[in-house]
Structures are given as structure tokens and as C-alpha cells.
Amino acid sequence: MKRIKNLTTLIFGLFILSTSCSKSDDDSPQFTPEANRIEILSGANQTGIIETELASPIVVLIKDQNGNSFAGATVNFSATQGTISTVSATSDGNGLASTNWTLGAMSGAHDLTATAFKGDGVTPLNGSPLVITAMATEIPCQPLINPTVLPVGPDAAAITTSVINVAESFTVTDINVTLNINHTWVDDLDIFLIAPDGTTMVELTTDNGGSGDNFVNTVFDDDATLLIVNTTFANAPFTNVYQPEGSLADFNGLQSNGNWTLSITDDAGGDGGELINWSLEICGN
Missing domain, CATH: 2.60.120.260 (Galactose-binding domain-like)
Incomplete structure (x- = not known):
């Protein structure tokens, strides 16, 4: 009887272990994506003629805390010289936000700043403010x-x-x-x-x-x-x-x-x- 009891205990233990190991992935820790980082994707370090629009738009990428693209973040653009087509943009399904930049009247280095915040509207994202520079030349x-x-x-x-x-x-x-x-x-x-x-x-x-x-x-x-x-x-x-x-x-x-x-x-x-x-x-x- 002792041998049967021990065998029963062993089988029960294996069942418990098997049940524990077969839990679904739904029991693993989950996170809610949130905006975490802003990066320049394209449009940096361009050279253009004063008072003309740069050939390529300024495009930034918003990522969440897991490094994936994040949609719905507000990105504000401002320029030290010249004008921008979009002052405030929302990142799309690919995490992208963009604006077109017309350089100012003075030759030299011009700066554009892209800023974005976390959901609280106060905490800046990693990499924010992001400064993009363009060189303006005379005609x-x-x-x-x-x-x-x-x-x-x-x-x-x-x-x-x-x-x-x-x-x-x-x-x-x-x-x-x-x-x-x-x-x-x-x-x-x-x-x-x-x-x-x-x-x-x-x-x-x-x-x-x-x-x-x-x-x-x-x-x-x-x-x-x-x-x-x-x-x-x-x-x-x-x-x-x-x-x-x-x-x-x-x-x-x-x-x-x-x-x-x-x-x-x-x-x-x-x-x-x-x-x-x-x-x-x-x-x-």
C-alpha cells in the first residue's frame, strides 16, 4: 500500500507541474504602450536656398517603451528662422509626424525643434526637444x-x-x-x-x-x-x-x-x- 501511495503522490505532483507549465501566455505580464522616444527619421542636415522650401520634409518617429512605433502622440514643430507648414502634428499608424520647412532670409545654419511629451503632457519624451539643422545659402x-x-x-x-x-x-x-x-x-x-x-x-x-x-x-x-x-x-x-x-x-x-x-x-x-x-x-x- 505504501508503494501505491507514493506512486499516487508522484502522479499528482506531475499533474500539478504539467498544469502549471501549460498556463496560457495571457498570464504573462502585460504593458500598455505609451509614447517614450522621439527620433529624426529623415530631412536632417539639408542645404537649401534662403526663402525656399527644403527639398525633403522633416519627418520624426515616435516609439513606445518597447521600441515599437507609437500612434497618437502630439509633436510640436518650431523654427528659429523661416516658416513651417505644420506647427502641430499627430504621429500616424507608423509613428510618423512631419512638416515642410521654408528657410528664412539669412544665410547660415537654421534650426528647427520638434518637441513631444508623454501622456501627462508634461514629461518630455526621450530625445525631446529634438533639434534639426539645415544650411541656408544665398542664390x-x-x-x-x-x-x-x-x-x-x-x-x-x-x-x-x-x-x-x-x-x-x-x-x-x-x-x-x-x-x-x-x-x-x-x-x-x-x-x-x-x-x-x-x-x-x-x-x-x-x-x-x-x-x-x-x-x-x-x-x-x-x-x-x-x-x-x-x-x-x-x-x-x-x-x-x-x-x-x-x-x-x-x-x-x-x-x-x-x-x-x-x-x-x-x-x-x-x-x-x-x-x-x-x-x-x-x-x-
Whole structure:
């Protein structure tokens, strides 16, 4: 009987052990997901032109305490410069929240901050505030050319005009002009650049260069050390960089878009030639 009793005890113990081991997973500890961390997913470290929208949106990811995506968290965006399309966003089913960022008017580093809190609305998530930086640059200087060949002279008082159209609108900060003109006795030529407003004009050169022939890659730049008024026929064909007779800085502050007109007057008869091409380097912000 003792042996049967012991066997009964052993079987009962095994049953209890088996029952204990076969408990469902529902008896394991459970947790309620809550927002725990904010991370940058994409859009950081971009470079863009001032006052333009960055190519990619700023996207952040919200995770719960187990590292999974968390939906329903409020994310607030703010920028030190520029504007943002969405000030407050709610993370979606993938834990994502995003905004588009238009940079401000100053070049350099711009910061955007994304902040999010736990359910109590007070405790910041791990990683919050999240700071995203973008570099804002000025509009690159645009080299534009008109390659159309036009006659210059030979009749006295003949005027040749050629236009370069600037499609983009920005505030002009600097302009340089390059000329290629085949013409004998360049002293006959009076050359001006006229802004799209039709009233602002700058004298590039008037009656300079004596009996010298041709302007070949002749650049007019306010920052040059040589003066076009000091040139003589010996400097022909004037392949150099010169300060114009007027100041190209007169164009600074104007809007870039529209037709920029090169006006050439041949003020003496007999000598003639051609405008081969001319180009405009225009910079702004």
C-alpha cells in the first residue's frame, strides 16, 4: 500500500507541474504602450536656398517603451528662422509626424525643434526637444549669355540693343558684365546696361580705348583694380577685368526678373563691327 501511495503522490505532483507549465501566455505580464522616444527619421542636415522650401520634409518617429512605433502622440514643430507648414502634428499608424520647412532670409545654419511629451503632457519624451539643422545659402550667381550676333554701326548714332532675360525673381546684390565685340576704334562706342525697370542704367564705357580694336572677353566688375577710363589703344583688345565708368552697384536692391538690356551706340561713322555675344553674371538673395 505504501508503494501505491507514493506512486499516487508522484502522479499528482506531475499533474500539478504539467498544469502549471501549460498556463496560457495571457498570464504573462502585460504593458500598455505609451509614447517614450522621439527620433529624426529623415530631412536632417539639408542645404537649401534662403526663402525656399527644403527639398525633403522633416519627418520624426515616435516609439513606445518597447521600441515599437507609437500612434497618437502630439509633436510640436518650431523654427528659429523661416516658416513651417505644420506647427502641430499627430504621429500616424507608423509613428510618423512631419512638416515642410521654408528657410528664412539669412544665410547660415537654421534650426528647427520638434518637441513631444508623454501622456501627462508634461514629461518630455526621450530625445525631446529634438533639434534639426539645415544650411541656408544665398542664390548662386547666375551666368547668362546672349549669343546672338548683331551689327554695331557703321553709321553714326546707330544704336544696337541686346536683351538677356532673367526668369527668377530675387534681390540683386552684385552684377558683372562680359563683352565680346569686334569693332575698330572702340573709342566710338558708348555702352550701357539698363535694368528691367527701364530707368536704372549704368555706363560701362563711353569713348574709351582710343583707336584700339575689339573687346575680347572684356569684363566689367566694380571690384576690379583696372579702370576702363585709363585704357588706351595699346591695351587692345582689352582682355581684362575693368571697373566700369559708372557703378554696377546702382543695380543692387533691384529685383532681378525681367529683361536686362545692353545698349551700344556707335557715335561716329565709318567704323563698324559686330556684337559677338555678351553675358551677365547676376547674384542675389
